[in-house]
Amino acid sequence: MERQLPKNVRQIGNVSDEPKIYVEDYVDTYINQLREKAKDEPVGFALAGQIFQVEETPVVYIEGAFRLQEVRVEAKEIGVREETVRQMEEDRKTYFPESDIVGWGLVEDAKPMGRIREAGRVHNRYFSKDHSVFIWKDSLDGEEMFYAFKYGELMQMGGHYIFYEKNPAMQNYMITTRKKIGVSPSEVVEDRAAKDFRSTVRERMEKRNDRLSSRMVYLTSTLLVVVVLVIGALAMNSYDKMAAVQSSLESLSRSVGGTGVGGEDIEETEDGAVVTAAARGQEADGSGGGDGSVDSGGDAAAAGADSGPEIPQGDDAGETGLTEDDYYVVQKGDTLDTISRKVYGNSSQAEAICKMNGLSDGNLIYIGQKLLLP
Incomplete structure (x- = not known):
């Protein structure tokens, strides 16, 4: 199965050259940490990972970095001892057993132009695999350059990728290194x-x-x-x-409150019926009955809401003294002023009509409504 390239990446520089170089973020972090140590003397490190091809394009996959025990730099010469190379292989097996050595690097306070030929000599001797990588980094300003081993020499690359994924091997190595130099174990990466x-x-x-x-x-x-x-x-x-x-409702409330039609006092019986005082008197004399009573409270409310005061008929008209002439039926276009002028010849009785019928607003009358005339 062909290996897949990381998807969560960040491009650094121009990556049009080959091979395509991918550096895991922990590795990049660790190399930057070496800058502090390289202020006093140059520091070398080895790179662990794989070199493979994706659709015939060479890819260098760097997932680990660890410090070389001793790298001697004097003038333009770079010295790497055989013992250092053997220790490098032991460290790879210990910390990155699933990876191969794919290159190395140097962190120092200098420029690479005078070093690159000597670095190429060291690389050709110990790291001569095709497309293997050499990284040079300035300890002061953090400037870095990537080189790939092609055609028997180191050739500068235009850029590379930083990728992000789980990397427990590099994480464990960084923790172990911190413990060795006395950093608190609680400082976990x-x-x-x-x-x-x-x-x-x-x-x-x-x-x-x-x-x-x-x-x-x-x-x-x-x-x-x-x-x-x-x-x-x-x-x-x-x-x-x-x-x-x-x-x-206001008209009905005022009527029940004590003033009946034509100004008569009314009362409410125990069964809820409303009668005039005259009718109550007839009952006391034994001469009354149903003839002197008015509609019940519910019927009165309905009558008040639907058609205004009831015009007494027959015997009721005789007892109350009211006839149809005492009422006016509202016509289309009527107002209290026009009604007063129709009945009395002027508008002086408009307010009296309003009060007589318990109207809170004289403009709120409707066609067919029966108004008691004063």
């Missing part, structure tokens, strides 16, 4: 790849939640606006009806 992945997921979830919250706020606001508009429309359409009902 966090799995950066996992951390980056979690951060990316968290950012995406936060953005998604923000979008959902914005949509919910928008929908809720829109719904509230619609509800307010509907309620407003219903209230406008029902205003006249509500006012008419309120007027009828």
Whole structure:
């Protein structure tokens, strides 16, 4: 099965050259840490990983780096002892048993132009595998250069990739190195790849939640606006009806409160019926009955709301002294002023008509309504 290249990568420089060089983020971090140690003297390191091909393109996959025990640098000469090379192989087996040596590097306070030929000599002797890598890094400003071994010499590369994935081997090596130099065991290197992945997921979830919250706020606001508009429309359409009902209820309330039709006092019996004082007197004398009573409270309310005061008929008219001439039936276009002018010749009785019928607003009358005339 052909090996797949990392997908979570960051490009450094121009990567059009071959081989394609991929450096794991822990390795890059470790090489940068060596800059502090290289301020006093140059520091060498070995590179562990694999060299393979993807669709006929050579790829150098660097997943480990560890310090070389002794690298001597004097003037333009670089010295690597055989013992150092043997120790390098032992360290590879200990820390990176699944990887091969794919190159080496040097961190120092100098420029590589005067070193590259000597570095090439060392590389050709100990790291001469095709496409193996040499990394030079300046300990002061962090400048770095990558070289690949091609056609028997080191050739400078235009760029490389930094990739992110789990790398427990490099992580363990960095922890072990820190322990050896007296760093507290609690200073554990966090799995950066996992951390980056979690951060990316968290950012995406936060953005998604923000979008959902914005949509919910928008929908809720829109719904509230619609509800307010509907309620407003219903209230406008029902205003006249509500006012008419309120007027009828106020008229009935005043009647039940003690003033009957024509100004007579009324009372309510134990069974809820409303009678005039005259009718109560007839009952006391034994001469009354149903003839002197008025509609019950519920019927009166209905009558007040539907057609105004009831015009007495037959015997009832005789007892109350009221006839149809004492009432006016509202016609289309009538107002209390026009009714007063029709009946009395002027509008002076408009307020009296309003009070006589218990109207809170003289404009709220309707066609067919029966108004008691003062």
